[in-house]
Amino acid sequence: MLKKITGFMLFFLLIAHNLWGENIFQEIPLSEHIENVEVLPSEIVRHLPMDVNSQIAYFVKYYTTEKKEVLQRWFRRCGPFLPYFRVIFKEEGLPEDLVYLALVESGCNPFAVSRAGAVGIWQFIETTGRLYGLKVDYWIDERKDFIKSTYAAAKYLKKLYEIFGDWRLAVASYNAGEGRVSRALRAKNFADYWKVMMSGAIPFETFAYLPQWLAISIIIKDPQKYGFLPLIEEPWDYVELNVPGGLDLKVLSLAAEVDYDILRKLNAELRREFTPPGVTYPLKIPITSADKLLANLKRLELEEVKVNTPSGEVTLFVSAKDSVIIRNFEEKKGENSSKKKTTSSNRTKTSSSKDSKVAKKKKPSKGR
Template identity: 45%
Template sequence: MNRYSLLVLLFAAVFFTSSCSSLLTSTRQSDSSPLVKLSQEAESQSQSETKPEQQTKPQNNQKTVVMVGGARISEPENHNCKVYLLEGAEELNLENRYFDIPVVYNDPVKKWLNYYLKRGRTYFEIYSERGGRYVPLLAKILEDNGLPHDLIYLAMAESGFQTKAKSHARAVGLWQFIPSTGRIYGLKIDWYIDERRDPVKSTIAASRYLKKLYDDYGDWEIAAAAYNAGEGKVNRAIRNSKTDDFWKLTKRRYLKAETRNYVPKIMALAILGKNLKSFGFEDIEFHGPLDYAEIDVPGKTDLVALAEELKVDVEEIYYLNPELLRWYIPPYMETYRLKVPVGAEVVYKECCEEKDFTATAFQRYKTPSATTINVVAKKFRIQPSVLEGLNGISARKLIAKNQEVILPFREGQNIKEAMYADLYERPRRHVRARASYKKQIKMAKASGQKIANPKEYYTVQKGDTLWKISKKTGTPLNVLINSNLSSVECRMIRKGDKIAVR
């Protein structure tokens, strides 16, 4: 049972720690905000605007490279000790022009700066306020993994420092991991828990992923683009464009607009976040850093009952443990290290350590007729494995009429409340359309009918679907699909595609 007060991280999270502190020196008085604590400019007296080659030499034979523009780094293993000088932005009168990731001032970056200074100003202020809670923690983990502190602005761009942020692509958490990538980097994701929402574990996973991407590309701009779009899409864009320069790639059609905007968005956030006074963000009320204690509790612990005994609001437990999705600890865990408000660990040790808080207050469902766990699970939109574990019954085994099935909802809970919102989410329309399309293809392939020697072709028009083409040409849908599998199996049809119809 250990208390971890992260308040001290505010003071530890300076732009360069001891390993890099000798790179450059600064006489500027430090700002009190968490974002600016990470952004203390590593420059000589700002009034003199000393050139990079005139900077103080590093001590302890430490190699230092101060770069002006550009994203290429010749020695990737030392990338956490690089400094980039932002040039060409004199009109902004910045108090800090130094970064530890590449930052440029061009039209795409100007567009995002303009957005966050005008229409999106409130969003930036909200993100910055949340940053007070998470920036010290994230920066320390990035540093421990040998990565630049300024990558916190990637997290800011991804989620606005919101642990429960969820995208239409099912990306979740501060670092917006999709399920597959999250699992690859060691995050547990199931019905009970989603470690993408854990600020510590997700940042460790993001550090591993970002380090891998940087090692692959040797370039932070391309690495960030790959973080957003995926390595496959970026590799294809590089191969087809015959360039690995991010800004040249943005001029081609191989990267989606979201990815083309992603890197300049990060740079704009970094410029703003490290120059709050320059842009008039002096009145941001930063949230206090995370401060909590930890206790070890057994699997299947009822969090509601435990909170009542500790005399804390259960919402505080959920707030400190955003990765926990339900009202009890996953039953397959022997023990779980639970974060609790400071002081609650003392209460737990004095009154509750030996008490049994095993969850028992489950709702029950009486089957109206003979059925199976699979059918009940589908009715309540629950994974069959969850009901199997709670009831000790195989998902396919027949259950008699009027038999009680234990459900994973707590007594008195509405199964449509926020805790179970994920059970009732509907995919976006294009996701449903793609799923329907794939189902169509699968059914057609099972039929086996196709045109042996096509002689007549149809050019796909805007708004066409396979079903519409089938109706227009009189060709049965399954025959149409099977005769054009090379065109329709990998992706949905597009305007201009040639489809065999006779």
């Protein structure tokens, strides 16, 4: 979701263009807005035919002044994710700089939810997410899965490029929707990106979307030049470990001796912060914690809780020492839950020692 911006200046210039029939942005030299922004990064120049103009310079200045702290926070948040994005986009044959759309969309926040209901780092609405293979149900929302949603975003961007044959229009369509951009092109009889953007047929949010992305791409290529701390891209070295269903993510964090916030980000798709009951689940876990999880899970004293869900009664397992039995779980007031103490080791169906196994190691190649 495009973050709130001070758009009055751009809006005024757009209105002025409509009144006077001129592309006012093109008349303002880039150098008048910010120094030392002569050219775009080579990756963008190579893949994206475009016009360097003051829209981009405006957002370079915007993100290096008014929103500098926000962008620095996005850099920190994106550090672990970007290496995976680069690998996936390269695998899908996309220009590498498209990964920076994640900053404009959500600031790399897997838990982001827009007013329109778009979810995750790549801000998919449910219908589009399902169309590109993302599962959404009571327990799981793969729009929040940073790996699966990135594959979906890459495939969607490829499809948009196939439709429009222009990365600028493809990027605009990612924000506004392919239907809206196609209708604007037909209605105005334009084939040029800047003309259709300046025509007023596209929402203002989309009008500002591509310049924001390009401005961030410029800054992120040389952050220290623009007064930012270096962007540290350190991917999580994790494995997928099959764990029992119905387990509280907090229990798994305690068993693995791993920071809960890290485990939650790695498994952001778990809507209820429980693994789906009744089946084993491939939990992402830091590789250094995998053996600890296997050793500790079967020794934990757990409390068995029966809870009604839209699909019927299910059994969940929480820590017996946890004063809050079900955190963030939508249990109706007055609903009776039967509880009994158990241990992971005496539940044959969910025995961690037999049912759990390392699925595969996940880490991008260094230097990619």
